Ligand SMILES: CC(=O)SCCNC(=O)CCNC(=O)[C@H](O)C(C)(C)COP(=O)(O)OP(=O)(O)OC[C@H]1O[C@@H](n2cnc3c(N)ncnc32)[C@H](O)[C@@H]1OP(=O)(O)O
């Protein structure tokens with residue numbers, strides 16, 4: 001019998017994932033996510049692109065300072081200033097990595113870099129050498145590798161390994177390749193780059209044709225031992241290969257792949273929910289592994305089969321990915337211990353102060369709602385999982401609305417201990433209260449997106465409002481939950497405003 005092979009998971013949710021339009025996260029959110037990735041036990045966290053902005057630099061550095069059990073990487077173009085900045089940020093990590101890249105396809109070299117093959121080869125070698133002066137662990141990516149000339153890939157990989165690259169990454173940058181083709185590419189690189197055994201082979205697949213995961217798995221079969229991916233598959237354009245799908249495919253089909261990862265699979269669902277909440281990017285219901293319907297059985301024949309035996313229609317258990325089966329969780333007579341235990345099993349690790357606040361809110365909710373589901377609890381604590389300084393807090397609101405009158409909203413907010421009240425009219429009650437808040441806060445930002453969904457089923461279900469506001473080029477997500485949808489909307493709007501003000505204050509410091 002062959003020994004199972006260890007496959008490393010390189011998570012790039014904080015870098016490529018954050019490149020999804022509208023998915024920006026603030027510093028506290030990134031730290032929270034990095035800690036969750038540590039609980040998930042990914043091998044490498046790509047924490048950002050340090051030179052991209054002062055905010056990116058600080059978040060890479062703070063992740064490096066706070067996460068101890070994963071390797072921490074920063075992306076850097078093949079430029080000395082990028083590499084300097086990347087190292088300045090990752091040097092605080094127990095295990096730092098500089099990840100430098102340059103495009104190798106004719107299209108990118110001609111139109112984007114305006115550089116010849118020789119120049120690209122020389123820059124790649126010089127920059128890997130340059131990075132090695134700082135850091136033992138240097139990953140080199142040949143951007144757009146899947147559309148690059150294969151002989152050039154052999155040449156550039158051999159050259160960068162010679163000067164010390166520890167990982168060579170083969171990205172399918174534009175999601176163009178197919179599983180058979182990518183298998184051959186990785187197989188050929190493994191067999192034609194003379195010093196390939198001195199470096200790890202990595203792949204990074206995008207999902208433009210919906211083949212990101214299939215291509216990644218084909219590459220693993222061909223010999224790649226580091227797989228780059230993101231939670232929920234978020235990322236540039238159609239996204240990256242989804243971490244949870246890759247991991248569960250390897251896990252469920254050990255017979256086919258003979259591979260294992262270090263991932264704590266019961267943390268997959270909490271990680272997915274966290275990313276969705278932090279980015280405001282909803283998970284489609286039929287999404288594999290983590291979608292609401294992934295373990296739901298609707299039709300009679302399937303339900304009959306499931307009643308007879310779970311294995312008839314489930315190839316993995318919901319528990320194995322961190323979904324608990326306790327639909328009915330806690331009620332108004334529950335105590336703090338049971339509440340905390342439930343939170344931990346859902347993947348939320350709150351401080352004592354955060355827990356106390358969440359418990360008080362849980363009791364208020366339990367008075368309003370007959371049945372409290374896991375999702376209600378998650379909705380409550382997600383705000384606590386990422387503490388944001390509250391510049392404004394909702395004190396009171398009143399709306400006057402109907403189909404024959406102009407909707408009017410009166411909102412009173414607390415700013416420190418000062419009460420500020422404004423009134424405004426709008427196209428509907430939510431528009432009216434948002435306009436009243438604009439009058440209090442002042443404008444400069446715009447509402448980019450607003451969505452409302454119910455957290456669970458039932459007439460007393462909580463409404464969850466998600467808003468995106470934009471200031472300059474920056475987007476801030478806010479969320480709010482309440483059994484009253486106008487209140488949920490106000491909370492979401494104030495949450496986004498508070499995040500924006502936190503960021504502005506941080507930039508002023
Ligand atoms: C495939 C990927 O996902 S790559 C990662 C993509 N992520 C990002 O771009 C993160 C956000 N980016 C940014 O904030 C900015 O683009 C920055 C700060 C990195 C650079 O900003 P600017 O200096 O204003 O340059 P801009 O983005 O307009 O153009 C990119 C420049 O980098 C060059 N470049 C692109 N890739 C590389 C590379 N790998 N190595 C060296 N130079 C590169 C381009 O040729 C161009 O150079 P030019 O200014 O001499 O024409």
Ligand SMILES: CC(C)C(=O)C(=O)O
Pocket residue numbers: 016075101141142143144169171172173174204206
């Ligand atoms: C920088 C590389 C790894 C990348 O993100 C891509 O090619 O998609």
